[in-house]
Each structure stands twice: as C-alpha cells, then as structure tokens.
Amino acid sequence: MRPDSTPADVAPLEAILGDRLVRDPELMRPFARDTSRAALEGDPIGVVLAESTADVSEALRWASSTGTPVSVRGAGTGLAGGAMAYAGGLVISLERMARIIDIDVANGLAIVQPGVITAELDAAAREHGLFFPPDPASARISTVGGNIATNAGGLRCVAHGVTSDSVARLEVVLGDGRVLRTGARTRKNVVGYDLTRLFVGSEGTLGVVTEATVRLKPVPAGEPRTFRASFRDLESAGRAVSAIVAGQARPEVLELMDALSVEIIESFRPSGLTVPRGAMLVGQTVGHFGADAQAEAEAITALCRSLGADDTAISDTDELLEARRLSNPALNARGLKLSCDVGVPVAALAEVFRGISEISARHGKRVSTVAHAGDGNLHSTVESSDAAADIVAADAVLDDITRLALSLGGTISGEHGIGSLKRHELPWQQDDVALSVQRSIKAALDPAGVLTPGRAI
Structure with a gap:
C-alpha cells in the first residue's frame, strides 16, 4: 500500500462511484470485520458498495494503480480472517449484488450474483423441483460468493461434494480490473486450463467473483x-x-x-x-x-x-x-470461541477423536468438537477468555489438533480456508515448491498484489 494515501487519492474513484463509495467511518465500521477473531489492523480508506461488475472493475483498476490493498466481503460470515479490512485499504462489498438472474430448469443451472444468500437460492430452486447442493451451517446468512471464495462445504457434502462440485462458470474481475469469464454451461468442458476451479477457494486473492453459474439437482422424491x-x-x-x-x-x-x-x-x-x-x-x-x-x-x-x-x-x-x-452461536455464548477447521480421512475419525481427547487433557482445556463426520471435516472449539494469555494457550491446543490431523493424512482446513488466522500453518502441509507455484499464479493474475495481500497463500 502507498504510505502517502490521503482522501485526495480517492477522488477519481469517488467521481465514478458517487455514493456507492462510503467514506464515513461510522458507516464503514460494519464492513471492516468478518466473523472471525482476527484483530482489525486499522480503518479502511473506503467501502465500495458494488452494484455491478463495472463497479468492481473500476474499484480494482483504481486500487491497482494506487497500490491500495483490497479486502472483499459478502455477508462477512468467514471464520478465518480473510475478509478483514486493511488499514488504509479499500473494502469491496458484494452484498448489493444479490440477484438470482436465471434458473434454467431444463439444464439444472442457476445464474446468480455473488451476494445471493445460499438458503435463498436453494429455496428458489425448490420452487422448480430442484435444489442447490452446498449447505454450510451458515446457509441462512452466508452468500454464494463467499461459499465460492472459500470452497465451502457443509452438511450435504457427504452426498454432493463441496462448492466447487456445483460451479460451472464464473465471471471474475482480476486485480487490474479486467473481466475474465471461465467455464461453460455444458456438463463436459476440456478447453484450456480449468480456471473455474482455480478461482473457487482462492479466498479473494486472485479475483472477485461477480457472477456464477451453478449446478442444481432434482429434489429426491419421497419424504426425508x-x-x-x-x-x-x-x-x-x-x-x-x-x-x-x-x-x-x-x-x-x-x-x-x-x-x-x-x-x-x-x-x-x-x-x-x-x-x-x-x-x-x-x-x-x-x-x-x-x-x-x-x-x-x-x-x-x-x-x-x-x-x-x-x-x-x-x-x-x-x-x-x-x-x-x-x-456456533451456542458455543460462542458459553465462551468457547477459538476454533479450528481440519479434515482427516474418514477411516481415521476414531483415532483423531481419541487424539483430541488426549490433547484436551494434556492442556487442561475443554474442547468441543462438531463435525461433518461423513466427509471427515472436524470443527474443534477451545474454551478461552478474552485475556491474551488464555488466547495463546487455546491457540496452542488448536495447533496441536491441526498437527494431529496432518499426522493422520489430513489437512489444516476442510472448508473455512486459511485467511490470516491459519497462514502460519501453511508450511506444515505444503512444501516450498507448492507455495512457490501458488505465489507465481498470484503474481500473474494480480501483478500489483492488491487483492487480499498477505492472506491465504
């Protein structure tokens, strides 16, 4: 970020976006945080209340030219600190881009903007005898764009896979403002690299999704x-x-x-x-x-x-x-606020549960575990006060649980993503070659490095 950013720097963007660029500190505050426990670095310089792909493109073109870091948010339900504002940065909010553009019943597809609430898309599809398979626990408040950004899973993963399995095509604005369209409406498509899956789960580091074509499935007959x-x-x-x-x-x-x-x-x-x-x-x-x-x-x-x-x-x-x-709300209300999201092979579930019990006893900390058990995705939460020393102690428990998952052939995150809170764990799972390749991709698609810098990879 340019160290000399001043209100005057924003004037060209303000001239284009008008009241869609919010500068008032009180009005910006709700857009500065996500649901995670990540600490806010400082106040953003502005919040873009995007209403179109063109708005996002103009915002990123300006950010790229000025070197201003950008955070992207839907409903702010992320738990990994990926959507937190940067000090002096720009926030792009997609909550106003919340239109279901089309439901193509014949082909089992829906075209949606990123701010559509997940459960609302599912409800709209069910009016046509179809449903949207991704079903995170936060489906009533999380957005389709946020689900795509983190490749969210959820309750129905055991039967239908994760979000990437339901995404057919994307419209994405790159870091320099260019608009890229990936994928196809067809079931099979082997033309070029699979750019659609590259963006799914990229946590806002490679581009901003402004439209998605997603796959729907027929509602099963009979009563569940x-x-x-x-x-x-x-x-x-x-x-x-x-x-x-x-x-x-x-x-x-x-x-x-x-x-x-x-x-x-x-x-x-x-x-x-x-x-x-x-x-x-x-x-x-x-x-x-x-x-x-x-x-x-x-x-x-x-x-x-x-x-x-x-x-x-x-x-x-x-x-x-x-x-x-x-x-989540019940555990938070009882002071169990520090959580981690790991995945293990399903056959290792008994062993990982035994290991979590041993870790809890060793640290003298209560640990609650809920899981999308059918696909081996666990969410463990540790009791902690807001005192710095307690948070450090709880984080040590979570790190041990993550190491346990890795020792059993697992992963440091199954669906919440890396964001800022789990970035220190990346080298535990990925070697230097893997990290270097990903950072090369990041540099190619976002050469100015303004999109969600210092997070995810």
Whole structure:
C-alpha cells in the first residue's frame, strides 16, 4: 500500500462511484470485520458498495494503480480472517449484488450474483423441483460468493461434494480490473486450463467473483427422515461413521456432536435432546437412487446399534439438523470461541477423536468438537477468555489438533480456508515448491498484489 494515501487519492474513484463509495467511518465500521477473531489492523480508506461488475472493475483498476490493498466481503460470515479490512485499504462489498438472474430448469443451472444468500437460492430452486447442493451451517446468512471464495462445504457434502462440485462458470474481475469469464454451461468442458476451479477457494486473492453459474439437482422424491444415534465415547461414534460411509445406505447428511457440544446446544435452546455419554450422530436420508428414506434410516441406526450406540431414533422433522446448525452461536455464548477447521480421512475419525481427547487433557482445556463426520471435516472449539494469555494457550491446543490431523493424512482446513488466522500453518502441509507455484499464479493474475495481500497463500 502507498504510505502517502490521503482522501485526495480517492477522488477519481469517488467521481465514478458517487455514493456507492462510503467514506464515513461510522458507516464503514460494519464492513471492516468478518466473523472471525482476527484483530482489525486499522480503518479502511473506503467501502465500495458494488452494484455491478463495472463497479468492481473500476474499484480494482483504481486500487491497482494506487497500490491500495483490497479486502472483499459478502455477508462477512468467514471464520478465518480473510475478509478483514486493511488499514488504509479499500473494502469491496458484494452484498448489493444479490440477484438470482436465471434458473434454467431444463439444464439444472442457476445464474446468480455473488451476494445471493445460499438458503435463498436453494429455496428458489425448490420452487422448480430442484435444489442447490452446498449447505454450510451458515446457509441462512452466508452468500454464494463467499461459499465460492472459500470452497465451502457443509452438511450435504457427504452426498454432493463441496462448492466447487456445483460451479460451472464464473465471471471474475482480476486485480487490474479486467473481466475474465471461465467455464461453460455444458456438463463436459476440456478447453484450456480449468480456471473455474482455480478461482473457487482462492479466498479473494486472485479475483472477485461477480457472477456464477451453478449446478442444481432434482429434489429426491419421497419424504426425508432424520436420525440420531448416541454413543458412550467419541471413538465408537467415529467407527460407526466409517462403517456408514462404507455401507450400502447413502445418508444425505451425517453430522457428529460430542457430549459437551450437545449439552451446550441444549442449554442454549432447549429442544429435548438427551446429552449422550460420549457423542451423538445426527443425519438425514432422502432415498437416493429410488431407495426408501425410512428403510435407509433404519439400516443406518441398526448399524449404529451393532457398533455400540445405546440410544437411536428416527424422525420425520428437521429438529435434529436445526440443533446442529446452532452449534456456533451456542458455543460462542458459553465462551468457547477459538476454533479450528481440519479434515482427516474418514477411516481415521476414531483415532483423531481419541487424539483430541488426549490433547484436551494434556492442556487442561475443554474442547468441543462438531463435525461433518461423513466427509471427515472436524470443527474443534477451545474454551478461552478474552485475556491474551488464555488466547495463546487455546491457540496452542488448536495447533496441536491441526498437527494431529496432518499426522493422520489430513489437512489444516476442510472448508473455512486459511485467511490470516491459519497462514502460519501453511508450511506444515505444503512444501516450498507448492507455495512457490501458488505465489507465481498470484503474481500473474494480480501483478500489483492488491487483492487480499498477505492472506491465504
């Protein structure tokens, strides 16, 4: 960033954008942070309330010419510190670009702007007998653009994959303001490099997505069933998950909450859940490939009982899944605010749960774990006050959990991304060659280095 940035520097951009460029400190404040615990470096110089691709292009052209760092945000629900404002930087907000442009029923596609709320796209698709597969726990408040930026996962990953599996085509504004269009509306496309997947998960470092063509799927026929199974310990629940994923019944959702998580969620919003001794699996079946959802749920709960579940139930409501979605606000309300997102091979779940218990005991810190268990994506949260020493101690726990995941063939992040909070862990997973190649790509697409500098890679 230019050290001599002054209000006068912004005049050319202000002349183009008018009131779409916010300069008032009070009005900028809500756009300066995301949901993470990352510290704000300082106040931005302005916030662009973009309403079109042209607005984003003008903003990035100006930023590139002045060397001003840019952070990009949708709804600000990110947990890795990727959308935090830079001191003296420019924030590009995409929340006004929230239009569902088209739902192409015949081809199972939707064209959307990045500020569309994920659950609202899903609801609009269901009016046509289709649905949008990505389903992060924050679906009611997170945006499609934010999901694309982090390659978000969610509850339905076990059946439908992550966000990249549902993205067909993108419109992206590069760091110098040029507009790039990637991908195609077709199912198969092998022309050139796969630039679409390059941008999915790039966390705002390579370009700003201003339009996306995403894939929809038909809503399964029949009535879904939710199920639960309580276990005396986490390891037994982990073994059950591995058996379910390897079995014939195909769950649409397969989530895990440890006993501490269930107790906290139940006290946060009582729903009649009985706190298990060790862990609770919750899931949903929808009857894939003509199967009956009730029969699939019965097969899964029977398998759980054979592997040590001491309490199982099947329901035709979504209350169990709603309880799972409450985990973040419930844990935060009880002071468990420091969390990490790791992934392991599904077969390693029992071992990683055992290891997390040992880490918790060794550090003397309570750890709550919830997981998209069907694909091995775990979210562990450590108790901590806001005192600096407590935060350092909690971070040491999270680092140990991350190292544990890596030792089991896992990854330092399954869906939240690296942002600023996990950047110190990158060399734990990627070697110098991998990091160098990624930074070369960054330099080619953003030569001025203004897009989300110092984060993600």
